Amino acid sequence: MKDLLMLSPIWLSAMTGILVLVIDLLSARKAPRGFLGYVTAAGFAATGIAAVHYWNGSALEAPFLTGMLALDGFGAFFALLILLSGAAAALFAIDYLPQHGSDRGEYYALMAFSVCGALVFLTAVDLITMFLGLEIMSLSVYIMAAMKQSSARSTEAGMKYFILGGLASAFLLFGIAFLYGATGSLNMVEIGRYFLEHDPTRDYLFPQVAMILLVAALGFKVAAVPFHMWTPDVYDGAPTPVTVFMAGAVKAVGFAVLARLLLTVYQNPAFDEMPVSIPGLLLTLSILTMFVGNILGIVQTNVKRILAYSSITHAGYLLLGGYATMGVAGSSGASVLNDGVPFYLLTYVVSTVGAFGIVSLLGSRGEEDMSLDHIAGLGRRHPVLAALMLVCVLSLAGVPPLAGFMGKFFLFREVLAVDPNGNLPWVVIAVLNSFIAAYYYLRIAVYMYFREPGREPVSAIRGVPGYVCAGIAALLSIWIGLFPARYIAASQEVSRDSALVIATTGDVARPAASRSGKR
Amino acid sequence: MTGVPLSHFLVLAVALFTIGAVGVVTRRNALVALMSLELMLNGVNVAFLAFARWRGDALANAAVFIVMAVAAAEVAVGLALVIALFRHNRSVDLDEATRMKG
Numbered sequence: 086m087k088d089l090l091m092l093s094p095i096w097l098s099a100m101t102g103i104l105v106l107v108i109d110l111l112s113a114r115k116a117p118r119g120f121l122g123y124v125t126a127a128g129f130a131a132t133g134i135a136a137v138h139y140w141n142g143s144a145l146e147a148p149f150l151t152g153m154l155a156l157d158g159f160g161a162f163f164a165l166l167i168l169l170s171g172a173a174a175a176l177f178a179i180d181y182l183p184q185h186g187s188d189r190g191e192y193y194a195l196m197a198f199s200v201c202g203a204l205v206f207l208t209a210v211d212l213i214t215m216f217l218g219l220e221i222m223s224l225s226v227y228i229m230a231a232m233k234q235s236s237a238r239s240t241e242a243g244m245k246y247f248i249l250g251g252l253a254s255a256f257l258l259f260g261i262a263f264l265y266g267a268t269g270s271l272n273m274v275e276i277g278r279y280f281l282e283h284d285p286t287r288d289y290l291f292p293q294v295a296m297i298l299l300v301a302a303l304g305f306k307v308a309a310v311p312f313h314m315w316t317p318d319v320y321d322g323a324p325t326p327v328t329v330f331m332a333g334a335v336k337a338v339g340f341a342v343l344a345r346l347l348l349t350v351y352q353n354p355a356f357d358e359m360p361v362s363i364p365g366l367l368l369t370l371s372i373l374t375m376f377v378g379n380i381l382g383i384v385q386t387n388v389k390r391i392l393a394y395s396s397i398t399h400a401g402y403l404l405l406g407g408y409a410t411m412g413v414a415g416s417s418g419a420s421v422l423n424d425g426v427p428f429y430l431l432t433y434v435v436s437t438v439g440a441f442g443i444v445s446l447l448g449s450r451g452e453e454d455m456s457l458d459h460i461a462g463l464g465r466r467h468p469v470l471a472a473l474m475l476v477c478v479l480s481l482a483g484v485p486p487l488a489g490f491m492g493k494f495f496l497f498r499e500v501l502a503v504d505p506n507g508n509l510p511w512v513v514i515a516v517l518n519s520f521i522a523a524y525y526y527l528r529i530a531v532y533m534y535f536r537e538p539g540r541e542p543v544s545a546i547r548g549v550p551g552y553v554c555a556g557i558a559a560l561l562s563i564w565i566g567l568f569p570a571r572y573i574a575a576s577q578e579v580s581r582d583s584a585l586v587i588a589t590t591g592d593v594a595r596p597a598a599s600r601s602g603k604r
Numbered sequence: 605m606t607g608v609p610l611s612h613f614l615v616l617a618v619a620l621f622t623i624g625a626v627g628v629v630t631r632r633n634a635l636v637a638l639m640s641l642e643l644m645l646n647g648v649n650v651a652f653l654a655f656a657r658w659r660g661d662a663l664a665n666a667a668v669f670i671v672m673a674v675a676a677a678e679v680a681v682g683l684a685l686v687i688a689l690f691r692h693n694r695s696v697d698l699d700e701a702t703r704m705k706g
Contacts, residue, residue: 220678228681262655262664
């Protein structure tokens with residue numbers, strides 16, 4: 086019974102999807118399907134409560150799934166981020182889908198299944214379970230991205246995401262195969278233990294190849310730079326509530342899994358001597374991501390694409406946090422995720438969900454044009470939406486005292502705290518990039534408030550759930566910025582859980598003294 | 605069969621995977637891209653089986669079945685998307701699907 090309760094967030098989200106499907110089947114064919122959005126959101130709320138109640142503070146794995154899932158505080162924190170984005174995506178869709186001629190109940194069911202997959206992906210310890218979770222999440226998102234059948238752009242977005250997502254899944258699986266080849270296990274903890282007990286520097290070919298493949302695969306999911314090509318097109322073409330989910334939940338879960346996987350499997354400090362070391366690779370990706378995301382973001386003239394590049398840039402800052410892992414006291418020398426990262430993800434998810442959500446409310450009756458000219462004069466025509474958008478966008482830009490500023494401030498401070506001298510140049514680069522990024526965020530604000538409406542002024546959807554959601558996102562962006570202490574404390578606790586604890590019998594196998602210092 | 609060393613299987617697996625990856629990136633026909641995705645997953649399966657044999661361990665054999673099932677699900681979604689694309693463009697050429705430029 087305890088096991089069933091521990092697993093409740095996963096089956097609650099799946100049950101939500103099945104319930105939505107059944108209600109959808111029983112409703113009249115022509116009836117509007119908006120009420121299913123509330124059902125989905127309520128299901129996600131129950132899932133969130135269950136996750137916090139059962140997972141928080143427990144490091145216990147459900148015994149009958151021994152070693153398959155780790156249901157702990159780390160899972161609870163990121164589950165909340167996933168559920169927050171999922172619920173927002175369902176609520177924004179209530180008024181969006183009818184306006185865009187795709188009012189289908191399947192959307193809400195797929196959203197619930199996708200969330201279920203994300204939860205499995207997030208908590209998996211067994212690598213095949215992890216792959217299954219990834220596929221459950223991604224397959225649902227591919228379909229949702231192509232949901233707007235009347236729109237060629239939406240279909241295109243679904244197709245592009247499918248092809249590149251499939252590529253990423255194959256990379257992940259090939260990485261898993263190499264880890265299996267090196268250690269004979271498919272369990273993260275077992276693999277980590279094997280590497281701790283056997284000197285990995287003697288034969289590092291398989292772990293090295295596996296590491297590159299895994300980082301590439303998860304890099305796709307979080308839209309880090311060499312793997313970002315799909316991001317603007319897919320974010321732009323997909324129905325905007327789906328973009329909310331992709332930019333919020335998929336990115337958050339991608340980072341959580343990246344952190345847990347790398348920190349657990351590659352726990353042995355000797356791995357730093359691989360030809361391509363993890364910190365080096367993450368740092369390179371981080372700096373590339375920041376610059377490319379910003380430079381391409383500056384030249385965009387479409388609000389959705391600007392926000393897509395903004396989300397790429399944020400992946401860059403987060404990767405910098407991934408690079409600066411923190412040491413913890415312990416014999417194995419294991420390091421944990423920088424404690425700025427979970428908090429940063431929280432501020433990013435809240436603001437980006439708000440921003441994309443508000444974009445979903447602009448443009449009624451199938452309008453897809455989201456150019457800057459389109460939103461010109463929004464401040465005068467729709468003052469409430471414009472004000473909410475301003476808060477979210479300024480928070481993403483990192484203007485004090487909003488959440489985004491606190492997130493950046495805390496992350497950069499913690500990165501510096503790890504290695505004050507060595508990390509200074511990277512933090513300076515990141516701060517410079519936040520200034521560059523301010524340009525395109527402010528551009529949105531300028532167009533909203535200081536430009537005359539164009540020939541085709543924006544017509545916003547009037548719908549209560551969307552406005553309430555946007556309001557909550559904006560309020561949270563202010564609230565977290567003003568009173569961050571609680572969330573920072575939660576973030577510090579979460580990051581301590583990021584590397585799964587491995588009990589080893591003997592001493593950690595380190596490379597022979599003659600080999601160290603070669604780097 | 606007993607005499608074939610692990611490296612031979614791995615070379616085959618990597619070759620299949622690479623051919624698939626190159627196919628996904630370069631071929632512009634959506635159906636060929638789908639087939640290339642399948643080829644990549646099959647390359648992974650060969651690697652799993654080779655490692656399982658090398659280690660004398662049945663664990664990865666189970667993994668291969670799961671991968672095959674997931675690949676089937678993936679193809680179902682992929683083909684549905686190809687049909688949706690065809691309805692709009694009257695072709696399955698990915699190059700014609702460029703209303704948005706990355």
